[in-house]
Every structure is written in structure tokens, then in C-alpha cells.
Amino acid sequence: MAAAAAEDGQWVLMATGRxxxxxxxxxxxxxxxxxxxxxxxxxxxxxxxxxxxxxxxTVAVSPxxxxxxxxxxxxxxxxxxxxxxxxxxxxxKRACDFEDEKKGIKIxxxxxxxxxxxxxxxxxxxxxxxLASSAAxxxxxxxxxxxxxNVKEDxxxxxxxxxxxxxxxxxxxxxxxxxxxxxKKDDGSDSxxxxxxxxxxxxxxxxxxxxxxxxxxxxSSTSGMRDxxxxxxxxxxxxxxxxxxxxxxxxxxxxxxxxxLFAKLTCADSNQFHAxxxxxxxxxxxxxxxxxxxxxxxEKWNHLEGCPQVAYTFDxxxxxxxxxxxxxxxxxxxxxxxxxxPPQDKDLSSYLVGDKSILSDAGLHSLxxxxxxxxxxxxxxxxxxxxxxxxxxxxxRLGVGINVVADESQALLDSVTGLPKVVCx
Amino acid sequence: MAAAAAEDGQWVLMATGRxxxxxxxxxxxxxxxxxxxxxxxxxxxxxxxxxxxxxxxTVAVSPxxxxxxxxxxxxxxxxxxxxxxxxxxxxxKRACDFEDEKKGIKIxxxxxxxxxxxxxxxxxxxxxxxLASSAAxxxxxxxxxxxxxNVKEDxxxxxxxxxxxxxxxxxxxxxxxxxxxxxKKDDGSDSxxxxxxxxxxxxxxxxxxxxxxxxxxxxSSTSGMRDxxxxxxxxxxxxxxxxxxxxxxxxxxxxxxxxxLFAKLTCADSNQFHAxxxxxxxxxxxxxxxxxxxxxxxEKWNHLEGCPQVAYTFDxxxxxxxxxxxxxxxxxxxxxxxxxxPPQDKDLSSYLVGDKSILSDAGLHSLxxxxxxxxxxxxxxxxxxxxxxxxxxxxxRLGVGINVVADESQALLDSVTGLPKVVCx
Numbered sequence: 001m002a003a004a005a006a007e008d009g010q011w012v013l014m015a016t017g018r019x020x021x022x023x024x025x026x027x028x029x030x031x032x033x034x035x036x037x038x039x040x041x042x043x044x045x046x047x048x049x050x051x052x053x054x055x056x057x058t059v060a061v062s063p064x065x066x067x068x069x070x071x072x073x074x075x076x077x078x079x080x081x082x083x084x085x086x087x088x089x090x091x092x093k094r095a096c097d098f099e100d101e102k103k104g105i106k107i108x109x110x111x112x113x114x115x116x117x118x119x120x121x122x123x124x125x126x127x128x129x130x131l132a133s134s135a136a137x138x139x140x141x142x143x144x145x146x147x148x149x150n151v152k153e154d155x156x157x158x159x160x161x162x163x164x165x166x167x168x169x170x171x172x173x174x175x176x177x178x179x180x181x182x183x184k185k186d187d188g189s190d191s192x193x194x195x196x197x198x199x200x201x202x203x204x205x206x207x208x209x210x211x212x213x214x215x216x217x218x219x220s221s222t223s224g225m226r227d228x229x230x231x232x233x234x235x236x237x238x239x240x241x242x243x244x245x246x247x248x249x250x251x252x253x254x255x256x257x258x259x260x261l262f263a264k265l266t267c268a269d270s271n272q273f274h275a276x277x278x279x280x281x282x283x284x285x286x287x288x289x290x291x292x293x294x295x296x297x298x299e300k301w302n303h304l305e306g307c308p309q310v311a312y313t314f315d316x317x318x319x320x321x322x323x324x325x326x327x328x329x330x331x332x333x334x335x336x337x338x339x340x341x342p343p344q345d346k347d348l349s350s351y352l353v354g355d356k357s358i359l360s361d362a363g364l365h366s367l368x369x370x371x372x373x374x375x376x377x378x379x380x381x382x383x384x385x386x387x388x389x390x391x392x393x394x395x396x397r398l399g400v401g402i403n404v405v406a407d408e409s410q411a412l413l414d415s416v417t418g419l420p421k422v423v424c425x
Numbered sequence: 426m427a428a429a430a431a432e433d434g435q436w437v438l439m440a441t442g443r444x445x446x447x448x449x450x451x452x453x454x455x456x457x458x459x460x461x462x463x464x465x466x467x468x469x470x471x472x473x474x475x476x477x478x479x480x481x482x483t484v485a486v487s488p489x490x491x492x493x494x495x496x497x498x499x500x501x502x503x504x505x506x507x508x509x510x511x512x513x514x515x516x517x518k519r520a521c522d523f524e525d526e527k528k529g530i531k532i533x534x535x536x537x538x539x540x541x542x543x544x545x546x547x548x549x550x551x552x553x554x555x556l557a558s559s560a561a562x563x564x565x566x567x568x569x570x571x572x573x574x575n576v577k578e579d580x581x582x583x584x585x586x587x588x589x590x591x592x593x594x595x596x597x598x599x600x601x602x603x604x605x606x607x608x609k610k611d612d613g614s615d616s617x618x619x620x621x622x623x624x625x626x627x628x629x630x631x632x633x634x635x636x637x638x639x640x641x642x643x644x645s646s647t648s649g650m651r652d653x654x655x656x657x658x659x660x661x662x663x664x665x666x667x668x669x670x671x672x673x674x675x676x677x678x679x680x681x682x683x684x685x686l687f688a689k690l691t692c693a694d695s696n697q698f699h700a701x702x703x704x705x706x707x708x709x710x711x712x713x714x715x716x717x718x719x720x721x722x723x724e725k726w727n728h729l730e731g732c733p734q735v736a737y738t739f740d741x742x743x744x745x746x747x748x749x750x751x752x753x754x755x756x757x758x759x760x761x762x763x764x765x766x767p768p769q770d771k772d773l774s775s776y777l778v779g780d781k782s783i784l785s786d787a788g789l790h791s792l793x794x795x796x797x798x799x800x801x802x803x804x805x806x807x808x809x810x811x812x813x814x815x816x817x818x819x820x821x822r823l824g825v826g827i828n829v830v831a832d833e834s835q836a837l838l839d840s841v842t843g844l845p846k847v848v849c850x
Contacts, residue, residue: 233663233666233667233697234659234662234663234667234697234700237659237662237666238658238659241658241662242658242659264706267706268704268706271703271704271705271706271708272658272659272703272704274703275659275700275701275703275704276700278696278697278699278700278703279693279696279697279700280696281689281692281693281696282720282724282728283696283720283724285717285720288714288717289713289714292710292713295707295708295710299707299708303707
């Protein structure tokens with residue numbers, strides 16, 4: 001926590017945190033309570049390495065601040081939305097006495113309500129890419145506000161508050177494998193995230209994300225899942241009958257590092273989530289022809305190998321999140337993907353971001369190497385290529401959960417003015 | 426029935442029939458018995474005008490034939506498939522005494538088994554277009570063989586035999602609106618088609634089919650529905666819980682010519698069938714981005730109008746079958762479709778086939794008229810066009826069921842040789 005005397009003799013108290021994104025392998029789709037964001041079924045996710053995909057947030061209070069304000073990637077945005085207000089209210093409610101004798105700051109529990117906050121958040125990946133950016137953002141906001149206001153609640157309770165910002169945010173609190181328990185209570189207090197295993201439990205897994213070019217305006221997940229709950233005859237059956245047994249099996253698969261079962265469940269549940277979207281009226285299409293081609297490639301390869309090499313999962317957009325059983329498989333996968341989806345007007349190092357070392361593993365050092373790739377043998381018929389249909393790839397791995405950023409130089413707000421630092425994104 | 430003395434003094438006895446295709450508005454997807462082709466749920470279809478989409482079949486017997494033979498569109502094909510054999514066996518079993526005194530032909534019930542058949546079939550639309558060509562083909566084969574062999578069974582029983590060739594063939598026996606009752610018996614004898622209303626009952630409806638260009642090899646419906654039955658957790662729930670009430674509502678909608686209800690059920694059931702395909706492992710994608718765009722266009726237009734103008738339904742392929750509430754609506758629909766999907770390297774009269782008079786209703790007399798079409802107002806964002814993504818359109822209407830072709834000059838087999846006439850397709 002950083003505190004600094006402001007120019008007029010007043011102080012600015014700050015905290016900074018960093019939160020990963022997560023991707024569900026058993027999907028959350030449908031709320032039983034819109035206001036509290038309570039889901040119709042449990043879900044399970046993997047947390048992605050925050051070095052590649054994360055939100056960093058600095059929150060500050062000062063008697064000199066005249067209103068609550070927020071900046072996202074340097075641009076001021078409104079805090080008036082109900083979800084921001086829910087998170088702010090729930091954290092302020094739990095704030096505790098704070099004292100920094102050295103700097104002469106003393107904040108009583110009841111004083112927090114009167115202090116305005118400044119929030120600056122930065123995401124190291126495109127917000128529009130449909131990669132759970134709101135999950136990382138709300139998790140980070142809640143956690144960092146909690147640190148600043150000396151909130152004593154444990155991670156479970158914090159996850160329940162983050163959930164009220166964006167449902168899947170609750171799963172970004174932890175690293176590794178995380179389960180969001182739907183809970184039973186009406187007030188949502190038992191609808192919290194729990195860690196199933198940390199990121200060190202299954203280190204072999206490699207994640208490759210294909211960010212798919214799309215010209216379509218997508219249905220937001222909030223309105224999409226509301227429409228599904230109201231109109232899909234299949235959604236409740238999925239939530240009540242299919243998902244509970246899948247969650248149990250998924251926990252087993254994770255515990256035993258059983259990739260075959262893990263992949264089977266992950267792919268089936270992604271497909272069933274999109275099936276429910278299609279069963280919605282009017283139907284929701286998140287996947288496009290490129291998404292279908294990637295699925296087809298993976299399915300054919302898995303079939304040829306006799307057991308799954310790669311699992312795929314798609315959220316509320318056309319991007320493919322591919323989980324390879326190990327690094328060797330990931331390198332082979334990348335070769336196949338780049339064969340079909342070579343870059344258009346991009347060099348290799350901007351076409352694959354994140355853990356770029358996978359390129360060497362795949363023997364790809366230049367665009368010439370990509371052009372020389374052989375056709376994947378499992379795709380017998382279609383030797384067509386689809387240049388430009390993927391915007392770029394991200395190579396990542398499982399990662400840690402939310403964390404305090406202790407290095408004060410990383411704060412996004414100026415410790416004297418409490419305003420965003422001028423940075424170039 | 427035509428009979429002619431063959432050159433060597435023997436005779437050839439022939440019959441010709443014509444069968445429409447049908448398109449399901451409550452879908453058949455999944456068998457409870459693979460061999461007898463018994464479905465997991467009832468289905469409902471509309472019969473399309475055979476002038477636009479039909480199969481014509483001539484069957485012949487003669488003591489001079491040395492084996493069963495078949496020609497499809499002039500090319501000889503094998504009759505060894507189990508489904509052909511089932512239909513032949515079931516009809517032969519029911520053959521009756523036949524006598525044509527004038528021509529001196531007398532065939533006893535037990536003699537039919539010894540006589541070989543020649544079959545020639547012709548479809549007036551592309552087989553590969555995914556427009557239920559096997560339904561029309563098997564319905565026609567069974568009905569015409571039945572005529573030839575003096576089978577006394579009623580249409581219901583004939584539909585049950587056609588069903589063993591291709592499930593949906595049973596629905597092509599009747600015109601107008603047809604229900605295939607799944608039946609309960611193990612031997613399938615009660616799994617038959619019944620007519621809900623004839624084609625004159627609801628004359629306003631206009632059908633426009635968009636034959637969508639596709640580069641993907643599609644999963645056959647036979648193997649697709651087998652995979653769905655084996656792997657989709659949602660299929661049985663759909664069959665047992667969702668479809669029964671939808672069929673009842675659909676019968677009401679048809680009876681009352683309630684287009685709003687008809688359209689709502691038709692679209693929802695098409696989407697749910699494709700949802701079950703997506704819930705299959707590996708997932709089956711029959712619709713592509715073009716299919717999605719057509720759905721989006723119809724949904725937005727229906728939404729803007731406040732009540733449905735057009736219903737859409739998709740079978741095991743990307744083609745859209747659009748049912749407009751009346752001719753005026755169909756003309757407007759055609760304008761919207763041609764705005765987004767103008768022809769590529771085709772003149773207007775080969776781009777819209779079937780009932781071409783709809784072009785005048787839509788004020789479209791030339792490609793210049795198509796180019797001058799205004800953007801549909803309901804599509805606010807995407808003014809992109811997709812030239813070449815639709816191969817062609819067919820405009821049609823509801824039509825009659827299967828029929829004898831009395832005009833002997835229309836027969837596809839030569840009345841003397843019993844071999845296909847030489848015709849240019």
C-alpha cells in the first residue's frame with residue numbers, strides 16, 4: 001500500500017493488483033438471479049498466465065478526491081453502472097480501520113464511506129477480443145479495493161463480490177483450476193469460487209488461442225444468456241441434468257491429470273453451450289466458419305491419433321481456446337494451424353504473441369518456414385488455406401490467481417495527484 | 426399402366442409416377458430402430474410443388490429382364506443397397522394377380538417374385554443440393570412399384586414401406602401438410618404418414634429456397650443422426666419432452682392458418698435440430714456463415730414488423746428454405762435476399778428458378794434492377810454484400826402428393842426394350 005502527502009498537505013493512499021483471465025471448460029450460461037448474478041449451474045475454469053492475459057488495477061482514496069472516477073486503458077469511463085456500484089458498495093461495507101503512523105494516516109471503519117476512490121485499470125490484451133476481459137477487470141477491482149480498504153474477508157467471500165461485477169470474475173481470484181459453485185442461498189453468499197488445483201498441479205498443458213477475425217456484431221453474453229434462459233427449452237435440462245455429472249467427472253479428470261477425459265468433457269461442454277445458444281430465440285451464433293474449421297481440424301487429428309491431443313473451447317465469440325496435452329503437441333498444433341491460417345500482412349512475431357518460444361519448438365523461424373509447412377495428413381480433402389481468417393495467435397499456459405503488485409512504480413495512478421500517469425499503451 | 430410386346434414376342438409392363446419432395450417444419454432427427462427406420466419423435470412437413478422439385482420414376486417388369494436394374498438420371502446405379510432391397514421385398518410381398526386380357530398378359534400373385542424389374546428415375550433438381558432428393562426418390566419408387574404390381578395397400582401402408590427406403594420419404598406420399606407418426610410397435614407398422622391438410626388448405630404460403638454454396642463436405646444425415654443418438658445428451662430430451670407439445674401446436678397452427686405460431690414453431694424447431702447436431706460428438710455443422718446471415722436477416726425483419734413475415738428452416742445442409750406468409754411478403758423477401766446475395770456470373774432467369782413470376786412481383790426485370798435495390802432498413806450495420814454465396818434461388822409453393830403419370834410418352838423406359846430412353850438432361 002502506498003501513501004503520499006498531496007501538495008496541499010493531504011494524502012493519497014493507493015493499492016495495485018493484477019488479475020488473470022480465465023476460460024471455462026464447463027460453461028456458465030444462464031442466471032437464476034439477474035441482480036446478484038447467480039448461475040443456473042456450477043462451472044469450472046482454467047486460469048491463464050497473467051503475463052499474457054491480465055488486468056492491472058490501481059485504486060486510490062484521498063480526502064482531496066471530489067468524486068469516484070475510473071480510467072480504463074487511460075480513458076475515463078463511467079462508474080455509474082449497477083455492477084460497478086454493487087462491487088464498490090459491497091467492499092466499502094466490509095472496510096476496516098486503517099492506520100499508517102509514519103505517514104500520519106488514520107482511517108476509521110466508518111470513514112471509508114466518505115472517501116472517494118480513483119480507479120485506473122489496464123489490460124494487456126484487446127478488450128474487444130472476447131477473452132473474458134470483464135472477468136479479469138472486475139476480479140482485479142474487487143481484490144484491489146479490498147486490499148486498500150483493509151477488508152479482512154477471505155478469497156471465497158471476495159469471489160462472491162467479484163461475481164456481482166461479472167459472473168465469471170469470481171473464478172479469476174484463484175490460479176490453476178477453479179470451480180464456481182452455484183450455491184443454494186437466495187442472497188448468493190454461497191455462490192463462490194473454490195480452487196480445485198493450483199497451476200503447478202498440471203504443468204504440461206499448453207494453451208493456444210486463435211483470435212478469429214469477425215465482421216459480425218456479437219450478442220453480449222449478458223443479453224444472450226438472458227434470452228437463453230427465457231426461450232431455450234434445452235437450457236434447464238442442461239443445467240439440471242447434464243452439467244452436475246460433468247462437473248464431477250471434470251474434477252476427477254483434473255485430479256488425475258486425465259487428459260483424455262478432460263478433453264472429452266471440455267469439447268462436449270463447449271459444443272453444448274453453443275447448442276443452447278442456437279436453441280435460443282432468436283438464435284445466437286457465436287462461432288463462425290473459421291471456428292468450425294478449427295474444430296474440424298482438432299477433431300480429425302484427435303480421431304487419427306486414437307486419443308485426444310488437443311481440447312477446444314469457445315466462449316461468447318468466434319475465438320478458439322485450444323488446450324494441448326503437452327508442449328510437443330502444442331508445437332504440432334501450431335504447425336497445423338499456421339498451415340491453414342497463415343498471417344496476412346503480418347510478420348511471425350506479431351502473429352504469435354505471448355510465449356513466443358513455441359515457434360522455435362515448432363521449427364518456425366520465418367514466414368518462409370510457415371509457407372513450407374506440409375498439409376496436415378488428417379485433412380484429406382480440403383487443402384484450401386484461409387489467410388486472414390485468424391487475426392493472431394496467443395500462446396500461454398496455466399497461471400496464478402490474483403496478486404498484489406508490490407512494486408509501487410507499477411501503479412497506474414500518480415501517488416501525489418491520484419490521477420492516471422501518462423503512459424503510452 | 427403400359428404394356429407392350431417385346432421384339433421376341435414377350436411383353437414389357439410399365440408404370441410411371443411422380444413424387445414431390447417435402448421439407449420438415451418439425452424435424453425428424455434420430456432413429457429408435459436403424460433397420461426399420463423408426464424415428465424417436467413425430468415430425469411434420471410441407472410438400473413442395475412437384476413442378477419445381479420432384480422425382481419421376483418408371484418401373485417395368487418383363488420376362489425378358491435377366492436381373493433387377495436401376496438408372497438414376499440416365500446413369501446405371503447399384504440396387505444392392507439394403508434400403509432398395511427392403512422396398513423391393515416389401516412391395517413384392519404385397520403384389521396381387523394382374524391381368525391385361527387385350528395384351529394377353531397374366532401375372533399371378535406368386536409370379537411377381539420371379540420377374541425382374543427395371544427402374545429409371547429422374548430428378549428435376551440437383552441431387553447434391555441437399556433438398557430431400559432421397560425422400561422424393563424412395564417415395565416414388567415404392568408408389569410406382571406398388572402400382573405396377575397391383576398392390577392394394579392404402580397410402581398409409583405405402584408410406585410405411587417408403588419409410589424403409591428413406592425415413593422422410595414416407596411424408597412425400599401426401600400433398601400439403603403431412604405428419605409422420607413415429608408409432609409404437611416394434612415392427613414399425615404404425616410408423617406411417619398421415620395428411621394434416623391438403624395443399625389447397627393454405628394457398629397463401631410462398632416458398633423461396635436459397636441453395637447455398639458450400640465448400641465443405643457434409644455429414645450424411647444417416648450417419649449424423651446415428652452419431653447424435655449415440656452421443657448427444659440433449660437428443661432424447663428433445664424427442665421425448667420438447668417435440669410432442671410442438672407437434673400438437675403445429676397441428677393447431679396449420680388447422681387455423683396461424684402464420685405467427687407456424688413461423689415461431691418452424692424456426693425454433695429448425696434451430697433445435699441444429700443445436701442437437703452441435704451437441705453431437707464430434708459436432709455436426711450443417712449451417713454455415715451464409716445460413717446464419719439469412720437467419721439474421723429474417724429474424725431482424727420479423728422483429729421490426731412486430732410479427733413474423735417469414736419462417737426459415739434448414740435440413741442437413743446449409744440451404745435455407747424460407748416460407749413467406751403470402752406473395753407480397755415473398756416479393757419483399759426476394760428483394761432483401763437479392764440485395765445481400767446478388768448473382769455472380771449468372772443472369773437473373775437462371776439465378777431464380779421455379780416460379781419465376783415472383784420476379785415481376787418484386788419489380789425485378791434485369792440485373793440492373795437488382796443492383797438498384799435499396800439496403801433493407803432493418804439491417805442497420807452490415808451493408809456488406811455477399812456475391813456468390815448463394816448458388817441460386819428456387820421459388821415454389823405447396824403441392825400435391827405422389828401421382829401416377831398417365832401420359833405414356835413421359836415414361837423413362839422404352840416400352841419395347843425396357844431400357845432407358847435416350848434423353849438429354
